Structure formats: structure tokens, C-alpha cells
Amino acid sequence: MSLSRRALLGTAAAVPAAATFRSARAQRPVVKIGVLTDLSGVYQDIVGPLAVESTRLAVADFGDRGFDVEVLIGDHQNKPDIGSNLVRQWYDRDGVDIVVEGGSSAVALAVSGVARDKNKAYINSGGATSDLTGTQCNANTLHWTYDTYMLAKSTGAAMVKAGGNSWFFITADYAFGHALTRDVGNFVTQAGGRVLGGVRTPFPGTTDFSSYLLQAQASGAKVIGLANAGADTINCIKQAKEFGITTPLAGLLMFISDVHSLGLDTCQGLVLTESFYWNLNDRTRAFSDRLWKRMPNRRAGMANAGPYSSTLHFLKAVQAMGPAEAKKSGAALIAQMKKMPTDDDVHGQGIIREDGRKIHPAYLFQVKKPSESKGPWDYYNLLGTTPADEAFRPMKDGNCPLVKA
Amino acid sequence: MMMILGIPAPLLFGQLLLGVVNGAFYALMSLGLAIIFGMLNIVNFAHGALFMLGAFTAWGLLNYAGIGYWWALLLAPLIVGAFGVLLERLFISKLYKLDHLYGLLLTFGLALILEGLVRNYYGSSGLPYRIPSQLQGAQNLGFMIMPNYRGWVVLAAIVMCVITWLVIEKTSIGAKLRAATENAPLVQSFGINVPLMITLTYGAGVALAAFAGVLAAPIYSVNPNMGANFIIVVFAVVVIGGMGSILGSIVTGFGLGIVEGLTRVFYPEGSATVIFVVMVIVLLARPAGLFGRAH
Numbered sequence: 001m002s003l004s005r006r007a008l009l010g011t012a013a014a015v016p017a018a019a020t021f022r023s024a025r026a027q028r029p030v031v032k033i034g035v036l037t038d039l040s041g042v043y044q045d046i047v048g049p050l051a052v053e054s055t056r057l058a059v060a061d062f063g064d065r066g067f068d069v070e071v072l073i074g075d076h077q078n079k080p081d082i083g084s085n086l087v088r089q090w091y092d093r094d095g096v097d098i099v100v101e102g103g104s105s106a107v108a109l110a111v112s113g114v115a116r117d118k119n120k121a122y123i124n125s126g127g128a129t130s131d132l133t134g135t136q137c138n139a140n141t142l143h144w145t146y147d148t149y150m151l152a153k154s155t156g157a158a159m160v161k162a163g164g165n166s167w168f169f170i171t172a173d174y175a176f177g178h179a180l181t182r183d184v185g186n187f188v189t190q191a192g193g194r195v196l197g198g199v200r201t202p203f204p205g206t207t208d209f210s211s212y213l214l215q216a217q218a219s220g221a222k223v224i225g226l227a228n229a230g231a232d233t234i235n236c237i238k239q240a241k242e243f244g245i246t247t248p249l250a251g252l253l254m255f256i257s258d259v260h261s262l263g264l265d266t267c268q269g270l271v272l273t274e275s276f277y278w279n280l281n282d283r284t285r286a287f288s289d290r291l292w293k294r295m296p297n298r299r300a301g302m303a304n305a306g307p308y309s310s311t312l313h314f315l316k317a318v319q320a321m322g323p324a325e326a327k328k329s330g331a332a333l334i335a336q337m338k339k340m341p342t343d344d345d346v347h348g349q350g351i352i353r354e355d356g357r358k359i360h361p362a363y364l365f366q367v368k369k370p371s372e373s374k375g376p377w378d379y380y381n382l383l384g385t386t387p388a389d390e391a392f393r394p395m396k397d398g399n400c401p402l403v404k405a
Numbered sequence: 406m407m408m409i410l411g412i413p414a415p416l417l418f419g420q421l422l423l424g425v426v427n428g429a430f431y432a433l434m435s436l437g438l439a440i441i442f443g444m445l446n447i448v449n450f451a452h453g454a455l456f457m458l459g460a461f462t463a464w465g466l467l468n469y470a471g472i473g474y475w476w477a478l479l480l481a482p483l484i485v486g487a488f489g490v491l492l493e494r495l496f497i498s499k500l501y502k503l504d505h506l507y508g509l510l511l512t513f514g515l516a517l518i519l520e521g522l523v524r525n526y527y528g529s530s531g532l533p534y535r536i537p538s539q540l541q542g543a544q545n546l547g548f549m550i551m552p553n554y555r556g557w558v559v560l561a562a563i564v565m566c567v568i569t570w571l572v573i574e575k576t577s578i579g580a581k582l583r584a585a586t587e588n589a590p591l592v593q594s595f596g597i598n599v600p601l602m603i604t605l606t607y608g609a610g611v612a613l614a615a616f617a618g619v620l621a622a623p624i625y626s627v628n629p630n631m632g633a634n635f636i637i638v639v640f641a642v643v644v645i646g647g648m649g650s651i652l653g654s655i656v657t658g659f660g661l662g663i664v665e666g667l668t669r670v671f672y673p674e675g676s677a678t679v680i681f682v683v684m685v686i687v688l689l690a691r692p693a694g695l696f697g698r699a700h
Contacts, residue, residue, distance in 0.1 A: 040521065040524060041529065041630075042529055042630060043529070044524065044528060044529040044530075045528045045529050045530040046530070048529075173674055199669075199673040200673060200674050201673060201676075202674065202676060202677030202678070204634070205634050205637075205677050206634075206676075206677065207625050207631065207634050207635070208423070208427055208624075208625075210423050211419075211420050211423050211666060211669040211670070212669065212673065214416065214419050214420070214423075214549060215416065215669075215670070218413060218415075218416050230529075230530060231529075231530065231531060231626055231628055231630065234530065234531055234626045235625060235626055238624070238625075238626065239624070242536070242543075242552045242554065242555075242624065243543070243550055243552055244543050244550045244552070257528070257530045258530060260530070261530040261531045261532065261533065261626065261628075262533060263533040265533075265535075266533070298528075
């Protein structure tokens with residue numbers, strides 16, 4: 001049983017609320033959202049409780065439109081088998097209609113398969129692999145917040161443009177790291193740069209990256225690409241500073257929680273890509289202030305905020321179809337979501353492509369100097385924006401079977 | 406440039422030195438484990454979590470009380486050591502008469518609880534802890550840049566290992582402790598308070614883990630999983646060195662740090678595995694470990 005304490009409390013809280021509604025008004029339809037996320041592991045701050053809260057905020061913001069919404073919570077512990085078993089149980093026994101957030105790449109690929117088999121709906125936010133809308137795509141799955149292609153294009157291309165034409169990669173030795181290295185490497189060579197080499201570091205379990213950093217420096221590359229995430233990236237950046245490594249680092253997947261953990265002193269000047277920043281515009285600020293009231297002291301990064309955007313769009317689709325229709329078929333529900341343009345405070349206006357890829361701009365940020373920052377969480381300067389239609393891999397290159405040639 | 410086995414010599418020397426630095430952590434951690442196993446016969450799986458608590462205590466001392474690194478180096482081991490004493494009295498002392506497996510399960514459970522609690526309050530991405538101002542900067546050794554702090558870690562670890570070894574092998578307290586391990590009732594009959602001694606030994610082993618935790622805080626991210634990453638390797642070190650052997654764990658700690666460092670140059674993907682390969686070979690050839698005595 002993989003439910004965490006938090007999950008049990010969450011479900012326990014949801015059930016009496018729904019019961020009260022039922023007795024007050026006869027037979028209102030109920031749709032159920034399952035938030036599958038990392039509540040106890042290395043990616044807890046990147047997604048985790050804040051992603052749960054942003055889902056709840058979407059339900060609250062949507063308001064009462066004639067049907068009730070229940071939110072269930074589960075912890076996948078970054079293990080594909082645990083994640084897919086829990087989701088199977090949600091779909092079969094608990095009547096969950098849609099799973100949101102849905103974890104890191106390996107979990108995402110597993111859950112996507114379950115959604116297809118059960119004809120239910122799934123929208124991933126935290127996973128990175130672009131295969132979700134490529135060779136592994138299906139009619140029951142959407143990929144919402146970002147992917148390895150977006151990161152590669154935005155951060156990778158920007159570094160090459162700034163003169164970083166030879167790269168050395170430090171790659172987390174699993175599916176995500178390999179995909180990211182591949183995607184960034186393609187951009188580097190397309191832009192006329194070269195990949196001089198790389199090391200694959202055992203994942204998880206590597207805490208000391210200094211040897212790899214020294215190897216990277218000895219290679220003479222102009223950029224060290226960090227194809228890892230979370231604590232691995234944090235350790236790389238810390239130790240590069242410690243060993244006086246002057247070669248610029250490219251944090252290929254970094255979130256605001258990583259910057260917060262490292263401190264501006266260590267992170268200043270780093271370039272990174274997110275599809276959301278709390279202080280980007282009036283709408284993101286309004287959203288972030290509402291979320292802050294629910295969960296103070298932390299600002300959401302893109303993977304925390306993504307479930308807000310996807311949940312809101314799901315609820316709009318349910319309203320358009322009618323709850324009874326929406327609950328019948330996951331594929332029909334996803335098709336309805338693809339038909340409707342998206343619009344929310346997190347990503348602004350966007351669309352969903354035939355292959356399941358949600359389209360919105362990608363923002364290239366540079367981490368501020370401590371002297372520029374006005375306080376906690378004031379961390380980014382906007383360097384550039386990749387427009388929505390260019391930020392993601394063109395559909396024809398993804399080899400998704402849903403896309404007719 | 407001079408090449409050794411196809412690798413530029415400066416890079417190779419750099420990796421050897423880094424291996425020694427990592428070995429220092431392995432030695433300190435496995436030393437505490439070896440003492441606890443040698444004296445209490447408890448396989449202390451909570452060691453990694455207590456190492457993590459040491460780092461968090463240093464962070465807490467700085468952020469809540471304004472107490473800096475040097476005092477933390479003294480206070481954190483004392484605080485965490487006292488906590489260890491509490492754990493020993495409340496839980497572990499109930500298990501001495503039972504099989505090893507029960508101690509292992511209990512301490513493993515304690516580790517999960519401690520890590521879960523810290524994660525709940527401080528998140529998983531870790532907290533920043535600065536290198537003390539006196540140890541900032543680095544020395545250019547010609548073949549690599551050696552951060553002053555890493556040098557300090559090696560020095561501190563060696564000094565601590567030597568002190569611990571001297572206390573156990575050369576003092577009367579150490580002699581009583583070793584005697585109590587061999588035959589507790591006999592030593593007790595001489596009027597020595599053996600349960601107290603065992604409790605304090607556990608506290609001391611835990612304090613060593615916390616000391617290593619404070620040393621690690623400025624280098625690694627202070628996060629709830631920092632000990633979990635270490636503990637498996639450290640157990641392998643203890644097994645290779647010979648369960649309960651003090652000298653074995655020190656020598657093996659440094660030695661395996663170097664082996665691991667070299668693997669990182671020649672075959673990085675295998676660097677997390679190489680220690681276990683060594684463990685398998687050693688266990689096949691010498692089941693009691695390199696320095697262990699066969700029972």
C-alpha cells in the first residue's frame with residue numbers, strides 16, 4: 001500500500017465534504033481527480049505538496065458549476081510499479097476520472113500505459129521525457145508543463161549562441177538523463193558546436209561530483225552541461241564553485257526550488273529555462289499570491305504550477321461535455337480538451353496539439369546577483385522567450401502514432 | 406603532458422586526492438559503525454540518519470542561534486550523541502538479547518522515521534551551509550585546485566580516527582570496553598557499570614557520525630537523504646574491513662575512497678558498484694573481512 005499519511009488525511013477530508021453535498025442536494029454528479037506525485041523523495045520540492053495545493057486551488061477557482069469535484073492524493077515514490085499500481089486502483093476501484101501531475105519520466109511512461117488500457121485520462125506535469133508525446137504517445141495522455149526538447153532548445157541553444165560551442169556532459173545515468181543529453185547534443189551540433197565528451201554518473205547515489213567536474217574541465221570544453229536534476233544538480237553547482245571551476249555550467253533542468261536551496265551567492269549568473277515564473281506578469285503574480293495564502297513560504301516552480309493549469313482546463317472540458325459524458329471515456333475527454341484553447345494564470349493562452357503536447361512559451365532566465373534580489377524568491381531576470389509554436393518539437397519529428405502523416 | 410594508462414597524469418593525481426577526501430568520510434562513518442557493532446553487536450542502520458542529523462543540527466545552530474561552524478563542530482556531535490543515548494536507552498537496549506536482525510530492523514525503522522520527519526519540515530531539496538571564512542579559498546597544487554576545506558576534512562578525519570583508536574586500544578576505559586565485549590558479566594562482577602558503558606559507547610559512535618555530518622554540511626547539500634546515500638557504501642566498507650575492526654574500518658575507508666576515485670576516471674558508470682565488487686571478492690577470499698578475526 002503506497003498511500004502516505006498525507007494522502008490518507010486528504011482522502012478522509014474529501015469524503016465527508018462530498019457526503020454533505022450529496023445529502024444537501026440530491027444526486028449531484030461528482031468528478032474525481034487523482035494527484036499522483038512525489039511526497040517523500042528527491043523530487044518532493046519540485047512537485048509534491050505544492051503541486052497538490054495548486055490542483056486544489058484550480059478546483060476552488062473553477063467554482064461550483066453544477067458538479068462536485070473530489071481530489072485524491074497519492075505518492076509514487078519515484079517507482080513506476082508503485083505509481084501504476086496506485087493509479088490502476090484509483091481508476092478501477094475509486095472511480096477516479098483523471099490523474100494529474102504524475103511524476104518523473106519513468107513513472108509517467110508507466111501511468112500513461114495504464115490510462116490507455118483503462119480508457120481514462122492522464123495529464124503529466126513533472127515528467128521530462130519528450131517520448132510521452134513522441135513514440136510513446138497515446139490518445140489518453142497529455143504532456144503539460146515542459147519536456148526535454150523544450151529545455152534543450154531554450155537553454156542549449158542560448159548557450160551556443162553566447163559562444164559556448166563545445167560541450168561536455170555530466171549525465172544522470174537513466175532514461176531522463178540520456179534523453180536530455182541526446183536532445184541538447186542535437187541542438188549543439190545543429191548550431192555548429194561540438195560535443196567533446198561526457199560522463200554518466202550512477203543515479204541515484206552519487207553525492208560527490210568533483211571528479212567528474214575535473215574531468216569536464218580537463219576536456220577543455222567551453223560549457224559543462226548538467227543533464228541531471230534536483231540534488232544532483234545542486235551538488236554539481238556547489239562543488240564546481242568549491243573547486244574553482246570557471247567553465248560555465250548549463251543547468252539543463254533547474255527549478256526555482258533548486259535556486260532557493262543553493263542560494264543566490266552560489267547560483268548567480270546561471271542560465272535556466274522554465275515555462276512559468278511567479279513574478280513574470282500580473283496573471284502569474286495573482287496566481288502565486290492565491291497559492292501563497294494556501295501554502296506560505298514557498299513559491300511554485302513550473303512543475304508545481306502545471307497541475308493548476310491542467311486541472312482548470314480539465315474542469316472546463318467537463319463542463320463543456322457534461323459530467324456524465326466526460327466520465328464515459330478518457331479518450332473522448334482528452335479529445336475534447338484538445339479541441340478547446342487553454343487559458344489560465346499560469347501559462348496564459350495556449351493550445352494542445354494532436355500528439356498530446358500542450359503548447360506555450362518557454363522562458364530563458366538568468367539567476368540574479370544577491371545585490372539585485374529584493375528578497376526571498378526574487379531570483380530571475382528574463383533573458384529571452386521562445387514563442388509557443390517554436391518551443392516544442394515539431395509534431396512531424398516526434399513519430400507519435402496519433403499524428404497522421 | 407605525461408600520460409599514465411592513457412589518462413593525463415594531473416587528472417589521475419587529482420582523482421587520487423579526491424579519493425582520499427571521500428575516503429575520509431567513509432573512514433569516519435565506518436569507524437562509528439564498527440565501534441557500535443564491535444561493542445554492542447548492533448548493526449546500526451540509523452547511522453546515516455544520524456549523520457544527516459549532525460548536518461541539520463549544524464544548520465539549525467547557525468540559523469536559529471547564530472552559532473557558527475567551529476562551535477557546531479563541537480556542539481552538534483554532543484547534541485546528536487545525547488539523542489543517541491536516548492535512543493539506546495529507550496529502544497536499542499531492549500534488543501541486546503535478541504538476534505542481530507532485530508537491531509537492524511529497529512534501527513532501519515528509526516532511520517526512516519528520522520528522515521521522514523526532517524523531510525516533512527525542511528523539504529527534500531536541501532539547505533545551504535557556507536564554508537567557514539577561515540577555510541575558504543583553494544591551493545593550486547599544480548595538477549589540480551585543492552579547496553582548503555577538503556584538505557581540512559582529511560586532516561580532521563585522520564585526527565579523529567587516531568584519537569578514537571588510541572582511546573580504545575591504549576586507555577583503561579578502552580581496555581574495560583574491550584573486556585566487556587568479550588565477557589560482560591565477568592567485567593560487571595568487578596564493579597564496572599557495563600550497561601552505562603554500552604550506552605555511552607553508542608552515544609560516542611553516534612557523535613562520530615554527527616561529526617562527519619558537520620564536516621559534510623558545507624560540501625554536500627544539507628538534505629534529508631544525504632545519509633541514505635552514504636550508509637550502504639559505509640556498510641560495505643565495514644564488511645570489507647572486518648565487522649567491528651577499528652583499524653580495519655579506517656584503512657578500508659581510505660583505501661576504498663581511492664579505488665572509487667580511480668573508477669571514476671576509467672569507468673564512471675561503475676563507480677557506484679566498484680565497492681560492492683570489492684566486497685564480494687573480499688568475502689569470498691576472507692569471509693571475516695580484511696582485518697576481521699574469524700569467530
